[in-house]
Amino acid sequence: MTHRSDAGPAPVLALKDISKSFGAVRALRDVSLELFPGEVHALAGENGAGKSTLIKTLAGVHRPDAGQVLLDGEPTVFHGPADARDAGIAVIYQEPTLFPDLSIAENIFMGRQPRRALGRIDHKATHASTLALMKRLGVELDPDRPARGLSIADQQIVEIAKALSFDARVLIMDEPTAALTGSEVARLFGVVRTLREQGSAVLFISHRLEEIFRICQQVTTLRDGALISSEPIDGMTEDDLVRRMVGRDLDELYPKQDVDAGEVALSVRRLTREGVFTDVSFDVRRGEIVGLAGLVGAGRTEVARAVFGIDRWDAGEVELDGKKLTNGAPSTAMAAGLALVPEDRRAQGLVMDMSIERNIGLTGLRTTVKAGLMDPRAERSRSLDWAVKLQVKYARIADTVNTLSGGNQQKVVLAKWLATGPKVLIVDEPTRGIDVGTKAEVHRLLSQLAADGVAVLMISSDLPEILGMADRVLVMHEGRLTAEIPRSDATEETVMAAATGRAAA
Amino acid sequence: MADSALARAVRWDTVVGALLIVVLLLSFGTVDGFGNALNLSFLIGNTLPIALIALPMTLLVVSGEIDLSVASTAGLSGAVMGALWNEGMTIETIIPICLLLGVVCGLINGLLVTRLGLPSLAVTIGTLAAYRGIAQIVLGSDAVTDFPTQYLDFASGRIGDTFIPYAFLPFLVLLAIAVVALHATPFGRSLFAIGANEEAARFAGIRVKRQKLILFTLTGLMASLTGIFWALHYASARYDNATGLELSVVAAVLLGGIDFDGGKGTLGGAIAGVFLLGALQNVMSLQDVSAQSQIVVTGVLLVLSVLGPRVARQISVARAGRRAASAPTTS
Numbered sequence A: 001m002t003h004r005s006d007a008g009p010a011p012v013l014a015l016k017d018i019s020k021s022f023g024a025v026r027a028l029r030d031v032s033l034e035l036f037p038g039e040v041h042a043l044a045g046e047n048g049a050g051k052s053t054l055i056k057t058l059a060g061v062h063r064p065d066a067g068q069v070l071l072d073g074e075p076t077v078f079h080g081p082a083d084a085r086d087a088g089i090a091v092i093y094q095e096p097t098l099f100p101d102l103s104i105a106e107n108i109f110m111g112r113q114p115r116r117a118l119g120r121i122d123h124k125a126t127h128a129s130t131l132a133l134m135k136r137l138g139v140e141l142d143p144d145r146p147a148r149g150l151s152i153a154d155q156q157i158v159e160i161a162k163a164l165s166f167d168a169r170v171l172i173m174d175e176p177t178a179a180l181t182g183s184e185v186a187r188l189f190g191v192v193r194t195l196r197e198q199g200s201a202v203l204f205i206s207h208r209l210e211e212i213f214r215i216c217q218q219v220t221t222l223r224d225g226a227l228i229s230s231e232p233i234d235g236m237t238e239d240d241l242v243r244r245m246v247g248r249d250l251d252e253l254y255p256k257q258d259v260d261a262g263e264v265a266l267s268v269r270r271l272t273r274e275g276v277f278t279d280v281s282f283d284v285r286r287g288e289i290v291g292l293a294g295l296v297g298a299g300r301t302e303v304a305r306a307v308f309g310i311d312r313w314d315a316g317e318v319e320l321d322g323k324k325l326t327n328g329a330p331s332t333a334m335a336a337g338l339a340l341v342p343e344d345r346r347a348q349g350l351v352m353d354m355s356i357e358r359n360i361g362l363t364g365l366r367t368t369v370k371a372g373l374m375d376p377r378a379e380r381s382r383s384l385d386w387a388v389k390l391q392v393k394y395a396r397i398a399d400t401v402n403t404l405s406g407g408n409q410q411k412v413v414l415a416k417w418l419a420t421g422p423k424v425l426i427v428d429e430p431t432r433g434i435d436v437g438t439k440a441e442v443h444r445l446l447s448q449l450a451a452d453g454v455a456v457l458m459i460s461s462d463l464p465e466i467l468g469m470a471d472r473v474l475v476m477h478e479g480r481l482t483a484e485i486p487r488s489d490a491t492e493e494t495v496m497a498a499a500t501g502r503a504a505a
Numbered sequence B: 001m002a003d004s005a006l007a008r009a010v011r012w013d014t015v016v017g018a019l020l021i022v023v024l025l026l027s028f029g030t031v032d033g034f035g036n037a038l039n040l041s042f043l044i045g046n047t048l049p050i051a052l053i054a055l056p057m058t059l060l061v062v063s064g065e066i067d068l069s070v071a072s073t074a075g076l077s078g079a080v081m082g083a084l085w086n087e088g089m090t091i092e093t094i095i096p097i098c099l100l101l102g103v104v105c106g107l108i109n110g111l112l113v114t115r116l117g118l119p120s121l122a123v124t125i126g127t128l129a130a131y132r133g134i135a136q137i138v139l140g141s142d143a144v145t146d147f148p149t150q151y152l153d154f155a156s157g158r159i160g161d162t163f164i165p166y167a168f169l170p171f172l173v174l175l176a177i178a179v180v181a182l183h184a185t186p187f188g189r190s191l192f193a194i195g196a197n198e199e200a201a202r203f204a205g206i207r208v209k210r211q212k213l214i215l216f217t218l219t220g221l222m223a224s225l226t227g228i229f230w231a232l233h234y235a236s237a238r239y240d241n242a243t244g245l246e247l248s249v250v251a252a253v254l255l256g257g258i259d260f261d262g263g264k265g266t267l268g269g270a271i272a273g274v275f276l277l278g279a280l281q282n283v284m285s286l287q288d289v290s291a292q293s294q295i296v297v298t299g300v301l302l303v304l305s306v307l308g309p310r311v312a313r314q315i316s317v318a319r320a321g322r323r324a325a326s327a328p329t330t331s
Ligand SMILES: Nc1ncnc2c1ncn2[C@@H]1O[C@H](COP(=O)(O)OP(=O)(O)OP(=O)(O)O)[C@@H](O)[C@H]1O
Pocket: A022, A023, A025, A026, A027, A045, A046, A047, A048, A049, A050, A051, A052, A053, A054, A094, A393, A402, A403, A404, A405, A406, A407, A408, A433, A435
């Protein structure tokens, strides 16, 4: 299974025959992995394959049931993330773990702030170091603003900055790019390349295969907790990698059906929320999938939130099937047939310690009711139905959603909203953290919904996804719609030009 | 299936239920004067005010809020009842007026919390003082005692020679309604969601503010009902009726396993907590434990009640872990 002769450099960090179970779920079985200095190593696998569990074992969050963690060849036991950090291992977890009430700078330097005399925290130095990190990542975030309310992408940026803030010999990143758009990803990769040249070892997880091919030299594949292969990436094709991950050839990733667009279902007119977005107008017709592209912070999510009624708008109006929606009232929007799959599944999409069944059931509190009382049977069959349709991987439908892998949590959010049978579906990063196989499933599902007459508005930071699925692409830049591009003209160049404000459209 | 049976075995509300039974059995055997029907009817009757307010308080804490002004609302409605009675109004007119007053008190709390976005702890500490102050203005230091006898008899009497106070029967009806509301209706389901993750509840189209407003209003209504019951039960309407009752209610509800952070608990657990507290107080009184010491015991219980469920959860997590470790390694 090892890929090198003894001649090469020694691995800085390695796992040997690691096993880890949660109850009856065997998340890892006899997995070995070696990380070498100056190498970016990809970890690939479907949702629930055990990638995050492996990372948490490396970082001392989980103790393996069997097997060893080797640091510089020596067996080591990390008693917690702090131990791993002291050994020079920086970890970016899949789910951001920021303290909402602390500032960005405080989050980044948590517990290791620069000190002044008498042990007082040196706020100036903290502020300056944070600014420097932000500059390195090419983003503009105020170091002093609290983490509460940051978009998922910004939270990821802060997590990345946190990991980069000390000189790590090993950098481990669990889906750091899931909510980032092209330019932020490019910046991150620039930093990763520098680290690699300086001799750091990097472990990288992403469900965007093109990223793996862009930045990695070595790839290890897991399937159902077992090691499938570990090999150099040179000479591999995407199809090879997919076959190792899913054990079969993949169907088409963007199965877009041609649909003749019907009447206008969702009409947004001159919508403005001061300081957030301005004068946004567009229609989505029945049968259409409209893509909404733009850089992180362009205001895409904010428009979706306002349309659904989470935030109030200051001017303009929204019509669904010709009927005006009430400002700031999600329940009426929902009753009118609107659904929003939000971007942040942990904070907005799910009640983490409620069961899968009841999470899906939350959107059915009006329908799975008999004589004013909950109808538990109807609720269960509705939830089961959609959990199965979306192939959620779970042990029991009554298990809490925090026992699911990230991708499977995302499927539960989708299930929850598709179960409402919406007329207009807004999806914000619908495939964030979802594996290629399931991504194709979700795309097929969206395409099928459109074919059945649903109007779909899809926000995505994954440009190939927008290009592959959208009939029309709307592009936002700094709170305004800057372009509307029909499918035939939509290319990476035209969309990116509009997104960065360079468009003549 | 064995897992869930095990997990249930260490569920805190079951623990409290079992504890209640143990305390009752022990007291029957060892405490003089405990087991007779008259004492038991006193126990229940004296616990009813706590139990009545615990019903809406449980729903409120499940949804992540709290109302500390309940005892003052009860005191205010008792005081208004006494004042109006002195004015010569009939009790049949007074009671609806007092209930309406409770609704207004609850509504004020609810509006301050939902419209202004203030934390309910702060709001209701404020109205705790305000409502009690108004009560004192309304009735001064008078004590009104001459309410119609049939009402006094209903509020303090028991059915024949049994241990069951008359007032226990309407309470059972209210309990049944509250259990159904919390555990079997969409409303109750939404409260758990709000308490566990308010933002996700909003994204699911749940009208968070409206639900909370309803809850605060119901709590005000129940608090004034309790105030009326209190004045009749003890045949005394004074401005300082039920002072400090909110502590007992909150202690009992938390003792019953309702998570202070919201989103968790059962009404059965809460009511078991209420009667456990009531039984302990009764036993302590029979044993001539001083009132001050009784307050200390309540305080200790409050601390235990916050710790207990956490410990119970940790035990069940640890057990799950051990089970996992000992699971066979072949699939
Ligand atoms: N704390 C937990 N309790 C119970 N089961 C868990 C827990 N954490 C993970 N699992 C289970 O272990 C398996 C592997 O999960 P893991 O999070 O490692 O997957 P992953 O490869 O990171 O998937 P994704 O791509 O969706 O993030 C899944 O079946 C998951 O449900």
